[in-house]
Each structure stands twice: as structure tokens, then as C-alpha cells.
Amino acid sequence: MTTPIDHIDAALDATTRIVAGLRADLLATPSLCAGWDLRFELNHLVGGMRIFAAELAGTEAEQDHHDEWLGGDPHGAFATAAELDRAAWHRPDALSATVRLGFGAVPAPLAAQIHRTEILVHGIDLAVVAGLTDRIDERQSAELLATMRAMDFDMFRRPGMFAAAVPAPAQAPPHRHLLAFLGRDVPDVSLSVAADR
Numbered sequence: 001m002t003t004p005i006d007h008i009d010a011a012l013d014a015t016t017r018i019v020a021g022l023r024a025d026l027l028a029t030p031s032l033c034a035g036w037d038l039r040f041e042l043n044h045l046v047g048g049m050r051i052f053a054a055e056l057a058g059t060e061a062e063q064d065h066h067d068e069w070l071g072g073d074p075h076g077a078f079a080t081a082a083e084l085d086r087a088a089w090h091r092p093d094a095l096s097a098t099v100r101l102g103f104g105a106v107p108a109p110l111a112a113q114i115h116r117t118e119i120l121v122h123g124i125d126l127a128v129v130a131g132l133t134d135r136i137d138e139r140q141s142a143e144l145l146a147t148m149r150a151m152d153f154d155m156f157r158r159p160g161m162f163a164a165a166v167p168a169p170a171q172a173p174p175h176r177h178l179l180a181f182l183g184r185d186v187p188d189v190s191l192s193v194a195a196d197r
Contacts, residue, residue, distance in 0.1 A: 004109050004112035004116070005089050007112070008086070008089050008112055008115060008119070009086065009089075010137070010140055011116045011119040011120040011123070012082050012086055014119075014123060014135075014136070015045070015119050015120065015122070016078075016082055018123045018124075018126055018132055018136070019042070019126065020075070022038070023130070026038055027074065031126075032125045032179070032184045032186060038126055038129060038130065040066075041125060041126060042078065042122075042126065043066070043068065043069050043074075044065065044122065045119065045123075046070060046077050046078055047064075047069045048115070048118055049081040049085040050063075050084065050085075052088065052089075052111075053081070053084040053085045053087070055100060056088035056089065056091060056094055057091070069081070095108045095109055099111035113147070117144065117148075121144075124178065125184070128175070128179070128186060136175045138173055138174045138175060141173075141174040141175040141178045142177075142178075144178060145181055148181060148182075149181070164183055165180060165181050165183060166185050167180060168186075
């Protein structure tokens with residue numbers, strides 16, 4: 001049986017493959033998240049992982065979510081955060097905890113689902129903009145989309161989280177349908193980037 005921890009492991013693996021291919025010269029490229037660039041989104045992802053790891057370990061995070069986490073080594077900062085995050089979720093008591101999130105405290109299994117979504121979706125954002133869609137795990141994209149469609153997702157459609165769903169082409173791959181469900185209007189931003197690879 002697949003557990004919430006298995007899902008987080010798989011999301012970490014998928015996004016690690018994407019970040020490994022992310023060129024430093026692309027970090028100033030606008031993200032799919034309005035007002036962000038890829039560096040800010042990667043920093044957001046790393047900060048989230050570090051904060052989750054600290055929360056599960058019962059310690060205080062060193063910084064706030066959108067403080068500077070990347071320093072001069074964005075790839076190294078991501079690798080460190082992913083290692084700490086994975087280890088924290090593999091603690092024996094991880095799924096019995098209550099996790100404090102920005103909108104309140106939730107049971108760890110729900111926090112794990114939210115965290116999995118953050119890791120996987122931000123990784124897909126980075127891949128789409130950076131021309132790395134060949135590194136996206138489409139099976140995970142489809143599974144996460146099915147999970148979201150089966151739940152009451154409207155509670156997460158609020159400013160700072162997710163917008164209303166937008167259309168996606170019927171023939172689009174699963175990751176495009178997932179992004180559209182989450183309110184990301186995906187232009188063909190990756191075409192010029194991919195041509196420069």
C-alpha cells in the first residue's frame with residue numbers, strides 16, 4: 001500500500017531531477033506564479049521544505065519562509081533541504097503529529113498531502129518555464145490531479161494558495177491539466193528557453 005510518506009519521497013525524487021537541470025542563468029526568468037521569478041519560486045520551495053522539516057522535528061526553523069535560503073548555491077540549498085525534509089517525514093512518529101501551517105494546525109496526513117502538492121507542483125512550474133518538461137513525472141501528475149478532483153478542493157482556492165481552475169487543451173499532458181486545475185494559465189513560455197538549451 002502506498003503511504004503519504006511514499007508520495008512525498010516520489011515528489012522529492014521528481015523535483016530533484018528537475019532542479020538538477022535548472023540552469024543558473026534562467027533563475028531570473030518569470031515564474032508561472034504572478035510576481036515571482038524562478039529563483040524566488042525555488043527559494044520558496046526550499047524554505048517550505050526547511051520549515052516542514054523543523055516542524056516535524058519539533059524545532060524552530062532558522063528563518064521565515066521567504067527569507068533567503070539559497071545563498072550562492074541554489075542547487076546545494078535544494079539538495080540539503082530535500083535531505084532534511086525526507087528524513088523528517090521518515091521519523092517514526094511523523095504521521096501522528098499535528099503540523100502548523102500558515103492557515104492553522106492540521107493532522108500530519110493532511111499536511112503531507114499539502115506538502116506533496118507543493119513539492120510536485122513547484123517542480124513542474126520550474127520545469128515548464130525552464131524547458132525541462134521531459135523531466136516531469138506524468139504519472140505522479142495524473143495521480144495528484146485525480147486526488148484533488150476527488151476532494152473538496154475549494155477550501156484551498158484563496159489568495160496566496162490556488163486560483164480558480166482554467167481550461168487546458170484536451171490533448172495536453174497530465175502536468176498541464178494539473179496546473180490548469182490549480183489555476184495556472186500556462187503560456188508557451190518554455191519554447192524560447194528550450195531552443196537555447
